[in-house]
Amino acid sequence: MPKDHGIGASSKRREDVRFLTGNGNYTDDINVAGQAYVHFLRSDVAHGRLTKVDTSAAAEMPGVIRVFTGADFEGVGGLPCGWQVTDKHGNPMQEPAHPVLAQGKVRHVGDPIAAIVAETPAQARNAAEAIEIDIEDLPAVIDMKAALQEGAPKVHDDLDNNLCYDWGFVEENKGAVDEAFSKAAHVTTLELVNQRLVANPMEPRVAVGDFNRSTGDSTLYTTSQNPHVIRLLMGAFVLGIPEHKLRVVAPDVGGGFGSKIFHYAEEAFCTFAAKALARPVKWTSSRSEAFISDAHGRDHVTKIELALDADNNFTALRTETYANMGAYLSTFAPSVPTWLHGTLMAGNYKTPLIYVNVKAVFTNTVPVDAYRGAGRPEATYQLERVVDKAARELGVDPIALRRQNFITEFPYATPVAVEYDTGDYNATMDKLLEMVDRDGFDARAAESAKSGKLRGFGVNTYIEACGIAPSALVGQLGARAGLYESATVRVNATGGLVVMTGSHSHGQGHETAFPQVVADMIGIPEDMVEVVHGDTANTPMGMGTYGSRSLAVGGSAIVRATEKIINKAKKIAAHLMEASEGDIELKDGQFTVAGTDKSVAWGDVTLAAYVPHNYPLEELEPGLEETAFYDPANFTYPAGAYACEVEVDPDTGKVEICSFAAADDFGNVVNPMIVEGQVHGGLAQGIGQALLEGAVYDSDGQLLTASYMDYAMPRADDVPSFQVDHSCSTPCTHNPLGVKGCGEAGAIGSPPAVVNAVVDALNRGGHNVTHIDMPLSPSRVWSAMNG
Amino acid sequence: MYEFEFKRPGSVAEAVAALGSEEAQILGGGQTLLPTMKQRLAAPAVLVSLGGIGEIKGVCTDDAGRVCVGGGTPHAVVAVETADSYPALSHLAGHIGDPAVRNRGTIGGSLANNDPAACYPAAVLGSGATVVTNNREIAADDFFDGMFTTALEDGEIITEVKFPVPQAANYQKFLQPASRFALTGVFVAKFADGVRVAVTGASEEGVHRWTAAEEALSANFSPDAIDGLSVSADGMISDMHGSAAYRANLVKVLTKRAVAAAS
Numbered sequence A: 001m002p003k004d005h006g007i008g009a010s011s012k013r014r015e016d017v018r019f020l021t022g023n024g025n026y027t028d029d030i031n032v033a034g035q036a037y038v039h040f041l042r043s044d045v046a047h048g049r050l051t052k053v054d055t056s057a058a059a060e061m062p063g064v065i066r067v068f069t070g071a072d073f074e075g076v077g078g079l080p081c082g083w084q085v086t087d088k089h090g091n092p093m094q095e096p097a098h099p100v101l102a103q104g105k106v107r108h109v110g111d112p113i114a115a116i117v118a119e120t121p122a123q124a125r126n127a128a129e130a131i132e133i134d135i136e137d138l139p140a141v142i143d144m145k146a147a148l149q150e151g152a153p154k155v156h157d158d159l160d161n162n163l164c165y166d167w168g169f170v171e172e173n174k175g176a177v178d179e180a181f182s183k184a185a186h187v188t189t190l191e192l193v194n195q196r197l198v199a200n201p202m203e204p205r206v207a208v209g210d211f212n213r214s215t216g217d218s219t220l221y222t223t224s225q226n227p228h229v230i231r232l233l234m235g236a237f238v239l240g241i242p243e244h245k246l247r248v249v250a251p252d253v254g255g256g257f258g259s260k261i262f263h264y265a266e267e268a269f270c271t272f273a274a275k276a277l278a279r280p281v282k283w284t285s286s287r288s289e290a291f292i293s294d295a296h297g298r299d300h301v302t303k304i305e306l307a308l309d310a311d312n313n314f315t316a317l318r319t320e321t322y323a324n325m326g327a328y329l330s331t332f333a334p335s336v337p338t339w340l341h342g343t344l345m346a347g348n349y350k351t352p353l354i355y356v357n358v359k360a361v362f363t364n365t366v367p368v369d370a371y372r373g374a375g376r377p378e379a380t381y382q383l384e385r386v387v388d389k390a391a392r393e394l395g396v397d398p399i400a401l402r403r404q405n406f407i408t409e410f411p412y413a414t415p416v417a418v419e420y421d422t423g424d425y426n427a428t429m430d431k432l433l434e435m436v437d438r439d440g441f442d443a444r445a446a447e448s449a450k451s452g453k454l455r456g457f458g459v460n461t462y463i464e465a466c467g468i469a470p471s472a473l474v475g476q477l478g479a480r481a482g483l484y485e486s487a488t489v490r491v492n493a494t495g496g497l498v499v500m501t502g503s504h505s506h507g508q509g510h511e512t513a514f515p516q517v518v519a520d521m522i523g524i525p526e527d528m529v530e531v532v533h534g535d536t537a538n539t540p541m542g543m544g545t546y547g548s549r550s551l552a553v554g555g556s557a558i559v560r561a562t563e564k565i566i567n568k569a570k571k572i573a574a575h576l577m578e579a580s581e582g583d584i585e586l587k588d589g590q591f592t593v594a595g596t597d598k599s600v601a602w603g604d605v606t607l608a609a610y611v612p613h614n615y616p617l618e619e620l621e622p623g624l625e626e627t628a629f630y631d632p633a634n635f636t637y638p639a640g641a642y643a644c645e646v647e648v649d650p651d652t653g654k655v656e657i658c659s660f661a662a663a664d665d666f667g668n669v670v671n672p673m674i675v676e677g678q679v680h681g682g683l684a685q686g687i688g689q690a691l692l693e694g695a696v697y698d699s700d701g702q703l704l705t706a707s708y709m710d711y712a713m714p715r716a717d718d719v720p721s722f723q724v725d726h727s728c729s730t731p732c733t734h735n736p737l738g739v740k741g742c743g744e745a746g747a748i749g750s751p752p753a754v755v756n757a758v759v760d761a762l763n764r765g766g767h768n769v770t771h772i773d774m775p776l777s778p779s780r781v782w783s784a785m786n787g
Numbered sequence B: 001m002y003e004f005e006f007k008r009p010g011s012v013a014e015a016v017a018a019l020g021s022e023e024a025q026i027l028g029g030g031q032t033l034l035p036t037m038k039q040r041l042a043a044p045a046v047l048v049s050l051g052g053i054g055e056i057k058g059v060c061t062d063d064a065g066r067v068c069v070g071g072g073t074p075h076a077v078v079a080v081e082t083a084d085s086y087p088a089l090s091h092l093a094g095h096i097g098d099p100a101v102r103n104r105g106t107i108g109g110s111l112a113n114n115d116p117a118a119c120y121p122a123a124v125l126g127s128g129a130t131v132v133t134n135n136r137e138i139a140a141d142d143f144f145d146g147m148f149t150t151a152l153e154d155g156e157i158i159t160e161v162k163f164p165v166p167q168a169a170n171y172q173k174f175l176q177p178a179s180r181f182a183l184t185g186v187f188v189a190k191f192a193d194g195v196r197v198a199v200t201g202a203s204e205e206g207v208h209r210w211t212a213a214e215e216a217l218s219a220n221f222s223p224d225a226i227d228g229l230s231v232s233a234d235g236m237i238s239d240m241h242g243s244a245a246y247r248a249n250l251v252k253v254l255t256k257r258a259v260a261a262a263s
């Protein structure tokens, strides 16, 4: 029987009532009395020197309050980068300035040059057209390899070149890896592109800055996944506002997928201008603006080589990746191709020697940063593609080759610096094969052939590191912040609880899942627990939501705070029942004394805490409220096996996904329905990457895919009805819930399964195609088949 | 969007008068024009909506048996109303965009816009239809004049489109993955006196007829008739969604499929 409440129950998402009835409170729903509107005038060229920005005519336009340019921000800090990577020579990465508004140069289409604040959005936009700008065009650097050529135009004049860093991991192992390759019985090499993506959350970004002249307090309402991080970065590094004078509110947020982690210029601008003008200032991004101002994702160009011995054991892995940073370093950009990518290159395999080289490159494009999976999809894709290619070259079953090389003993320390705590990769593979009826494939392929279609089957495994992350570890790796999470649990006199969390929900269902945990621990109905998040004024310090960390880290903090509550409540109960604390048990919301029939209810104890007439005041403070900070001991390592079956129309190259199955190990699961929903969404995005999505720049740096006319988002009819399973659970060993995180798995694990399936279909159809770069659009597949 | 004046006349005559003012433009369903205005790429001073003109909405059959679609008729209405009289047209109209687009967008707007990837131009050219305006009738062969260009004069209103009904017809639309307009689309119509084949989405010249296929199919209306033909990639559109060679291939593949589905 599935549980009907508490941990393990598919409780319905309580937040959906307001989301589905149009009653969400998004940032754009927030209007502060007297607010003005800002419009950003953005560069329409990719690279150029600003020789003139004359705002005098614009300033005279109707309704204009003030026009700001880069000069207004000279005394203000630039947007900071939150992660410093050290290169293979031990030097820090090259770190360019990132001004709020362009100073001297524009570096990508969309780079903000001026900001017009006016009484209405239309007036601001009208005035933007009256700004006189002269830009001396400079040649744009778009292609990463060209950007690294000697003499290439520099994105940042004050840097040595366009190389942010050249990272080797683990540099000391390089010699041994090279030697293993020289001794290999077989080497499989694959060059591939993990294309640039645009995150496209349903809600575009919005910022409202407000300043209270009487208190001197600033408030920023923003579409963020981590309001506390924005408060810290913007307050400390950009505007110089101490945290106690700055409140950041991220109310309902309509999806982020990573793109709303980062601190953006528009947030700093609205906060700054609100103070300068003593007027609230609001910015609402249009979808067109989002394409050229939200951080993009992925954009890796990789060569991967796998060495095998005569028995098909993996002996070494070597990769060389060019990772696009775009024109500036977005908040976490440097960490994505390094610590979130290199550390995952072992995958599910016991390859003893691994060397990862990453060259991060500046180009005249929108900055690139974390996008659902962040580094791990790139790692998984190249590894699972090269393993598949190796199987094909060696003429062995791709599943058998994987199984033969699986890590089977845990904990397992990889040669790329992480230690997997638990896992059972054969179990998820077994489960997957149960789900997909591989034996029936030939019959299905024959059926497809009748209608002239080629059928293919693709499989892959994945591992990811999430629940990020131990602060001490990430500090060594260059993070400029800690990565704990905190929670405050406040119990009210009548027994209800408010959980204040530093995690932020922007679609994940925290308001439902977190109460399931707390209610389960106390034994009370879930609706006695309410979650508060997204406001630095009424939640404890938080690091926010990304890297599938909310339940593993944020949830663990909630568990710790709730444990403190229970401990104190037991003391009160012991007093009320005149028993010894050690004999008190809590079950189903009742405190009992072991071996007696004495009991008091949860509500009696909470009331006593706030009406302490009969209360151990000498030993215990009144009240019932506790805070806990939880810093994880390790990453968590969700893993799984995915399979995809496709049909390819050889006449047109069109790929149809016939079925997709995902067997995941997420450790313990709090709400299976939410987990399934997360996997479905991730799979849709992964299939979107595999078949449809891709940001394309021309050689001048114009974004050709700047709207949905050309940027293909997955639609419901592009994806099949998914088969998902998470019954193969090896609980995480180091967090109190035994959970691993499920938010990114689908997007990480699915692209290689799709591409492997298409390559399989083509080969079965007699086409000797070894690889096609994503997105596998009809024209690309057809071109691959037709030489 | 810039500010503009909005007019909603009740008749074609009133619309013609309203369009006489400086920088006036016709507004059909607004599915193309309004996004363009929002992006400030179009800035009419006066918008003359055809939405209130009953006389140019709806579908009927004339004495010659032609299916006559009012110029202001939304795609969704065409899809329903021509289901029996001209199924290939109904199917085409029912697969333009999404329900919102089909409920607002009109045949007149689609034809006046003549997007190189639009569907209706293929039906109009493939059927050999007649485009009726407030002051003349224009044969389909004379109407389309390359991408986004037509024979329409400034302010000329498409009031009706008259479709001769073929013995058999079919439209094959291969979706551009992002926009879901036609990456390439082929409309095949078999009449007593011959076959017409109109291709959209493929050529840099916009919608056009594939005369070699027409000849072959007029002699032998079967998919095999196309086998021996080749389509040149010269002059085909090449973009991130498909090379010229790919589009040339689609023209042939889709024509065969249209014939197979029609016969």
Ligand SMILES: Cc1cc2nc3c(=O)[nH]c(=O)nc-3n(C[C@H](O)[C@H](O)[C@H](O)COP(=O)(O)OP(=O)(O)OC[C@H]3O[C@@H](n4cnc5c(N)ncnc54)[C@H](O)[C@@H]3O)c2cc1C
Binding pocket: B025, B026, B027, B028, B029, B030, B031, B032, B033, B034, B050, B071, B072, B095, B096, B097, B098, B101, B104, B105, B106, B107, B108, B109, B110, B112, B113, B115, B117, B118, B119, B120, B156, B157, B158, B159, B179, B180, B181, B182
């Ligand atoms: C999301 C989306 C998907 C779409 N998918 C498709 C598709 O798959 N296939 C396809 O063919 N189209 C597609 N379209 C375009 C759609 O069919 C539009 O409705 C059509 O192109 C324009 O028609 P409209 O009535 O909206 O015209 P409007 O946008 O109002 O006007 C377009 C132009 O035509 C002029 N005009 C309008 N009516 C008349 C008239 N009666 N006489 C003379 N001039 C006139 C206007 O002045 C303007 O220049 C799509 C549009 C959208 C937004």
